[in-house]
Amino acid sequence: MGNRVAVVGIGQTKHKSKHKDVSIAGLVRQAAERALEDAGCTWKDIDALILGKAPDMFEGVVMPELYLTDALGGNGKPVLRVHTAGSVGGSTAVVAANYVQSGAFRRVLTVSFEKQSESNATWALSPRMPFVPHVNAGAGGFFAPYMRLYMERYGVPAHIGCMVAVKDRLNALKNPYAHLQIPDISLEMVQQSPMLWEPIRFLESCPSSDGACALVLADEQHAARSPNPPAWILGTSTRADGSMYAGKDNIHPASLIACAKDVYSKAGITDPRRQIDVAELYVPFSWYEPMYLETLGLCGEGEGWKLVESGVTALDGDVPINASGGVLSSNPIGASGMLRFGEAALQVRGMAGAHQVEGARLAIGHAFGGAHSYYAMWAVSADKP
Amino acid sequence: MREAAIIGYTQSAQRRYAGAANESELIMPVVREVMQSVGVSQKDIDFTCSGSCDYFQGAAFAFVEGLNAVATAPPIRESHVEMDAAWALYECLLKIWSGEADLCLVYGFSKSSPGELRSVLTLQLDPYYQVPLWPDAISLAALQARAMLDAGIISERDMAEVVARSRRAALANPKAQLSGESSVEELLAQPGFVSPLRRHDCAPITDGASALLVASAETARRLCARPAWIRGIDHRMETGMLGARDLTRSPSARYAGARAGVSAGAVDVAELHAPFSHQEIILRRELGLADGVSINPSGGALAGNVMMAAGLDRFGHVATRIMQGEAGRGVAHATSGACLQQNLVAVLEA
Incomplete structure (x- = not known):
């Protein structure tokens, strides 16, 4: 898979509903400067800039790399803009890794963001298209039927989704960057929150956030010189398939199965449950956690909800999921995938602070987009491959 | 690599x-x-x-x-x-x-x-300071052309010559949208569109x-x-603040061209992604292309401009000529943003 590459710098903004203190350029620069500081380098050390974000309609800026180049030190450099639906933060990090793996670049900066307060995501996600019935359901309305199907197929009790919501919000209390901070979060509070799209309650849903994430990736030589421990990238992968086709399994999507298989094989992961110390999974609605546990091979089919129920995925469980609080606690859409990738790297660098998983050596980051049709993953390790 | x-x-x-x-x-x-x-x-x-x-x-x-x-x-x-x-x-x-x-x-x-299209492209600009003024894409290109005319780098005749040559070349391209035989005098007799641009100076x-x-x-x-071997490729970005740029020049194209190795050998053919006639002249200068180089034999973007494909088309046309044995070494170029803000240059060889 080409030259070795490591994450040597991670930066993110505080995620919140409305970042009125900064422009879009100010938001991305904040994250980028923090990543550079972590990496111990300056703008001139960066060979290329790779920008990712979800639809331009979320801010109303077309191809924003053209405007943001000044804020991100892109002038005079190669700049690329990736857009792969909700998985974009992850797939942008994958492209950035390819820059260094290719041998043509030594250190690259990759940045992703969303400033959702500039627009209305549910509006932008529900366009009126010619010849297509207008649904106007937003993402939750689109995904809810598959969660009902999951519950029905495996006889899953309704409190499982609520448990995921509580667990992620408890984790968020340990992450100063997390958007939602609900100190008195409890199962009762989630269960009493309004039903939005059966079975998804208000507190089982992700927020709309303004936020950005940035990573500095470096080759072996520069990783050795970086001031903080590197997170070595063992393998990356992306997969896509059609939004809708006969026989598509929306509970265990073929595209995610293929993506996980690819990244596991590159990373030498043969027993995911035993080998993976911590995972950051893109869970925008609580029910995705048990479904992903199954699809990612952390347990058998129909068993994911039992792991949730028994506390295996809690911060002190044997496979902590979303120690950062996850997408359920912060959702700057375009950056949400990169945050998963970055948080996985933070864990194996031992730099996650209060939400650090003790002794984490191997972690996976995962991102999801489209109608269960776009996936990106990477595996990172404290140990050089 | x-x-x-x-x-x-x-x-x-x-x-x-x-x-x-x-x-x-x-x-x-x-x-x-x-x-x-x-x-x-x-x-x-x-x-x-x-x-x-x-x-x-x-x-x-x-x-x-x-x-x-x-x-x-x-x-x-x-x-x-x-x-x-x-x-x-x-x-x-x-x-x-x-x-x-x-x-x-x-x-x-x-x-x-x-x-x-011209208004949609306005949304590529700084959303806080520039977009509220709604400068459209054609007006921005017109400012660039005006700067070149004022600096004495080009004349309106030079621009018309680019158009006449593109339309004539496009006669041999069955996929082209606009083609035909027009003299420079006929083109110069056309009315203005967004001064100093005439409609034919703008890609369709x-x-x-x-x-x-x-x-x-x-x-x-x-x-x-x-195969058409990619011997060198590089792309570079410039600031989004138009006022901070010398619009008569394209340092990003020049630098990308140098990094791609354009000058390392003779160039048979170059396909330049120039949605406006005067931009072809800027690119030719910055890439150091000699007078004998066949420029945009497909007709270029002036003969057909599918947004988000027109740059790839430049690669496709150069590669096709190499694959068919009509050229040995060629240059392909793509651009993005207002007034050639971002440029990608590659050298392809047989």
Whole structure:
């Protein structure tokens, strides 16, 4: 898979509903400067800039790399803009890794963001298209039927989704960057929150956030010189398939199965449950956690909800999921995938602070987009491959 | 770094209005044709990457619909750039260089006809300081042309000569939207549009799609008798603040051209992505192309300009000439943003 590459710098903004203190350029620069500081380098050390974000309609800026180049030190450099639906933060990090793996670049900066307060995501996600019935359901309305199907197929009790919501919000209390901070979060509070799209309650849903994430990736030589421990990238992968086709399994999507298989094989992961110390999974609605546990091979089919129920995925469980609080606690859409990738790297660098998983050596980051049709993953390790 | 070559290219007919055909319908035929041209199918493709822009379709995640044109069951390795597909080609090269892929499919597409393109492109500017003034894309290009005229770098006759040559060359390109024989005098007699630009100085609005195959060395030699080898490629960005740039120059094109190695040998053919006539002159100067170089024998963007594919088309046309034995060494160029803000340059060789 080409030259070795490591994450040597991670930066993110505080995620919140409305970042009125900064422009879009100010938001991305904040994250980028923090990543550079972590990496111990300056703008001139960066060979290329790779920008990712979800639809331009979320801010109303077309191809924003053209405007943001000044804020991100892109002038005079190669700049690329990736857009792969909700998985974009992850797939942008994958492209950035390819820059260094290719041998043509030594250190690259990759940045992703969303400033959702500039627009209305549910509006932008529900366009009126010619010849297509207008649904106007937003993402939750689109995904809810598959969660009902999951519950029905495996006889899953309704409190499982609520448990995921509580667990992620408890984790968020340990992450100063997390958007939602609900100190008195409890199962009762989630269960009493309004039903939005059966079975998804208000507190089982992700927020709309303004936020950005940035990573500095470096080759072996520069990783050795970086001031903080590197997170070595063992393998990356992306997969896509059609939004809708006969026989598509929306509970265990073929595209995610293929993506996980690819990244596991590159990373030498043969027993995911035993080998993976911590995972950051893109869970925008609580029910995705048990479904992903199954699809990612952390347990058998129909068993994911039992792991949730028994506390295996809690911060002190044997496979902590979303120690950062996850997408359920912060959702700057375009950056949400990169945050998963970055948080996985933070864990194996031992730099996650209060939400650090003790002794984490191997972690996976995962991102999801489209109608269960776009996936990106990477595996990172404290140990050089 | 591993070697890579272009081994196939197909472009749809360049049309002002594709009617009810949606983007998938535009993409599907070119993808099928380019795969047939080298005898492969989607299962042989290691990586697929597309270039498109949501705003032209007026829908978020428009490329997700575009993907319906490709066989995706079983799932494929895929990515997308919200840029001209020439940068999708670049992403494919990263995959080939890092050993992650041997055969890649690139496609670019758009339907610019339903919207008001020149105003949509205004939204590429700084949203706080520039967009509220609504400078449209043609007016910005006109400012650039005016700066060149005022500096005495070009004359309106030079611009008309670019147009006359492009339209004449396009007579030999059956896919071209605009072609014909016009004298410089006839063109100069046309009325002004956005001064100093006349309508013919501006690329037309075009619907369409293009597809291209790029492969690592061994795969390229296996599938293609005469691959178009990518010997050098580089792309560079400039500031988005137009007032901070000398619009008569393109340092990013010059630097990318130098890094790609344009001057390392004689150039037979160059396809330059210049949506406005005066921009071709800037690019020719910055890339140091000699007078004898055949520029835009396809007719260039002035003869047909599918947004998000027109840059890839420049690669496709140069590669096609090399694959067909009509050229030995060529330069392909793509641009993005207002007034040539971002430029990608490559050298292709037989």
